[in-house]
Amino acid sequence: MMTSLLRNTLRLAAVLFFIALGGCQTTPTAPAGPALAYSESIDIGGRFTTQYEQNGKPQSISGNFEWSQTPQQTVVTLLSPLGQTVATITANAQGATLVQADRPPKSAADVDALVAETLGWPLPVSNLRNWMQGQVTDNKGHHISATAQLTDTINTADDWRLQYLSWQDNAAGGPSIPKRIDIERDTSYAGRVQMRLVISNWQPH
Numbered sequence: 001m002m003t004s005l006l007r008n009t010l011r012l013a014a015v016l017f018f019i020a021l022g023g024c025q026t027t028p029t030a031p032a033g034p035a036l037a038y039s040e041s042i043d044i045g046g047r048f049t050t051q052y053e054q055n056g057k058p059q060s061i062s063g064n065f066e067w068s069q070t071p072q073q074t075v076v077t078l079l080s081p082l083g084q085t086v087a088t089i090t091a092n093a094q095g096a097t098l099v100q101a102d103r104p105p106k107s108a109a110d111v112d113a114l115v116a117e118t119l120g121w122p123l124p125v126s127n128l129r130n131w132m133q134g135q136v137t138d139n140k141g142h143h144i145s146a147t148a149q150l151t152d153t154i155n156t157a158d159d160w161r162l163q164y165l166s167w168q169d170n171a172a173g174g175p176s177i178p179k180r181i182d183i184e185r186d187t188s189y190a191g192r193v194q195m196r197l198v199i200s201n202w203q204p205h
Helices: 002-024 111-119 125-131
Strands: 042-054 057-069 073-079 085-092 095-099 106-108 135-137 143-145 161-168 177-186 192-204
Touching: 073 125, 085 111, 085 125, 095 111, 106 111, 111 125, 125 135
Parallel strands: none
Antiparallel strands: 042 057, 042 192, 057 073, 073 085, 085 095, 095 106, 135 143, 161 177, 177 192
């Protein structure tokens, strides 16, 4: 009987040991990898698709974009699939201007408000200066330097949901650069806005 009791005690001790050992283990995670260095002056180009609502009806617009930024200003050109200019947006410390073909230019102090009012859907120009280079501040105030290992959706302070879905090699060497970025936001005037950016040109200068 003592032998049986001792055997059971040893078995219990072994079980408890392995349970404790398992509790000490952590789930392996992918290496963070080097973050992309931020460029104050850069030209970026690619394709965009935006889905939104207008008067309760689904709308979609797609085409190409050209993005040029320096420390002093940002210039965004939206082009149709055939290469026609849809809108040119310029933002600097003095304010913002939006120009469309055959229409007088519009100006405002806030570039994001100007775009939303004129185009009928939001384009977060002020944030995209950082987002397209993998630099994001989430809704808790934490700064995130995104890498190819980051697959989670990031909720930003101004209610955008941001996800880096694919990355590509950096022609200049160094860390990978974003290839596809999906962003979305629920709005009162354009419903759920879903935007996809696919980057094909990346030229720091």
